[in-house]
Amino acid sequence: MNTVPQAVPAALAPRPTMIEFRDVHKYYGDYHALRGINATIKAGEFFSLLGPSGCGKTTLLRTIAGFEDISSGAVLIDGKHMADVPANVRPTNMVFQSYAIFPHLTVEQNVGFGLRREGGTPAEKARRVDEALEMVGLKGYGKRAAHALSGGQRQRVALARALILKPKVLLLDEPLSALDKKMREQMQVELIRLQRQVGITFILVTHDQEEALVMSDRIAVMFEGQIAQLADPETLYRRPNSRQVANFIGVMNFLPAKVLTEAAGRIGIEVQGLGQTEIDASQAPGAITGGETSVGFRPETLTMLYEGQTTTERETPGTIEEVVYYGDMTYYDVRLDGVDSPVRISMRNVFGRPVLDIGTRTRVAWSAGALVLFR
Numbered sequence: 001m002n003t004v005p006q007a008v009p010a011a012l013a014p015r016p017t018m019i020e021f022r023d024v025h026k027y028y029g030d031y032h033a034l035r036g037i038n039a040t041i042k043a044g045e046f047f048s049l050l051g052p053s054g055c056g057k058t059t060l061l062r063t064i065a066g067f068e069d070i071s072s073g074a075v076l077i078d079g080k081h082m083a084d085v086p087a088n089v090r091p092t093n094m095v096f097q098s099y100a101i102f103p104h105l106t107v108e109q110n111v112g113f114g115l116r117r118e119g120g121t122p123a124e125k126a127r128r129v130d131e132a133l134e135m136v137g138l139k140g141y142g143k144r145a146a147h148a149l150s151g152g153q154r155q156r157v158a159l160a161r162a163l164i165l166k167p168k169v170l171l172l173d174e175p176l177s178a179l180d181k182k183m184r185e186q187m188q189v190e191l192i193r194l195q196r197q198v199g200i201t202f203i204l205v206t207h208d209q210e211e212a213l214v215m216s217d218r219i220a221v222m223f224e225g226q227i228a229q230l231a232d233p234e235t236l237y238r239r240p241n242s243r244q245v246a247n248f249i250g251v252m253n254f255l256p257a258k259v260l261t262e263a264a265g266r267i268g269i270e271v272q273g274l275g276q277t278e279i280d281a282s283q284a285p286g287a288i289t290g291g292e293t294s295v296g297f298r299p300e301t302l303t304m305l306y307e308g309q310t311t312t313e314r315e316t317p318g319t320i321e322e323v324v325y326y327g328d329m330t331y332y333d334v335r336l337d338g339v340d341s342p343v344r345i346s347m348r349n350v351f352g353r354p355v356l357d358i359g360t361r362t363r364v365a366w367s368a369g370a371l372v373l374f375r
């Protein structure tokens with residue numbers, strides 16, 4: 001039987017590898033800054049390096065650009081070893097946190113700066129500058145003095161200047177951290193759109209978990225020179241593989257737990273306050289480390305029940321200890337009966353919701369499917 005071959009949608013087609021880290025180590029004197037990094041970043045991917053200050057994410061980014069030598073291991077770009085390739089001939093370009101643009105030049109002089117050593121007629125170069133400015137939403141700003149721009153506009157100029165050289169990989173070192181919250185959120189959306197439009201690999205360094213979740217196809221979470229988990233945003237949020245990752249990304253409640261049985265992909269557990277329940281093996285994504293076990297669950301997976309309200313989920317009684325109002329949402333810290341510390345519950349503030357005060361007795365609905373087992 002003949003079958004007509006189906007075209008694979010572009011989004012599902014396997015993407016070639018753009019960057020490969022092979023057991024990368026970096027020492028600054030005695031200090032072991034990168035401790036065996038293994039990862040691949042695919043062509044056209046929006047990839048983020050996320051972690052607390054000092055975890056090594058900037059160092060790792062700089063090894064791609066060639067601004068930092070590695071002590072052992074290998075960095076490959078597009079299949080080529082980079083050991084002997086100097087920074088200025090690598091197919092990468094970097095955008096920094098402080099917009100490194102020349103204030104005494106115009107916008108178009110800034111954007112065209114990188115083209116000064118390239119061939120092409122002045123008209124051709126002017127066309128490329130216009131194209132780059134349009135890409136970042138600065139069409140018509142070419143003649144402005146760079147010093148007369150807002151922070152967000154300056155960062156766009158820096159982006160245009162990097163993109164005009166058509167790098168295979170754009171490296172972004174906390175590019176939005178100097179902007180205020182509103183401008184940062186706007187630029188996040190613009191950067192995603194820009195990345196889709198130009199289709200090149202973007203690698204972003206950030207310590208802001210929300211920024212990484214919003215923007216990335218995949219995220220490498222780093223602690224102390226190592227990648228703790230590398231996954232897409234939803235997996236990182238729903239199935240963090242350690243308490244450390246869970247704590248770094250959003251709010252996670254933890255309760256002490258014991259593993260009772262394990263068979264056929266199901267794990268029977270006993271959780272303090274919640275009692276006995278059963279979870280799927282996929283809800284225990286981390287390695288077995290032994291010792292004390294705990295489960296985690298996000299604040300939005302719990303619901304407080306009103307008087308007389310019934311649920312098909314499991315329910316546990318408790319007392320409200322704290323109420324924190326956030327406008328669209330309220331956090332309630334509830335001490336479940338038989339539990340040592342309160343858990344945080346987030347509830348959407350729907351019109352007409354009665355206010356629940358500190359000290360109120362309540363019932364909390366939860367489901368086993370929302371639990372993550374750390375062990």
Ligand SMILES: Nc1ncnc2c1ncn2[C@@H]1O[C@H](COP(=O)(O)OP(=O)(O)OP(=O)(O)O)[C@@H](O)[C@H]1O
Nearest residue numbers: 028031033051052053054055056057058059060207
């Ligand atoms: N040139 C250097 N000499 C010595 N130590 C360095 C050097 N550069 C970085 N380090 C150290 O290496 C570690 C990792 O630094 P890195 O800048 O990569 O961290 P980071 O995760 O990017 O942090 P941040 O968000 O604060 O920039 C830090 O402890 C830092 O002090």
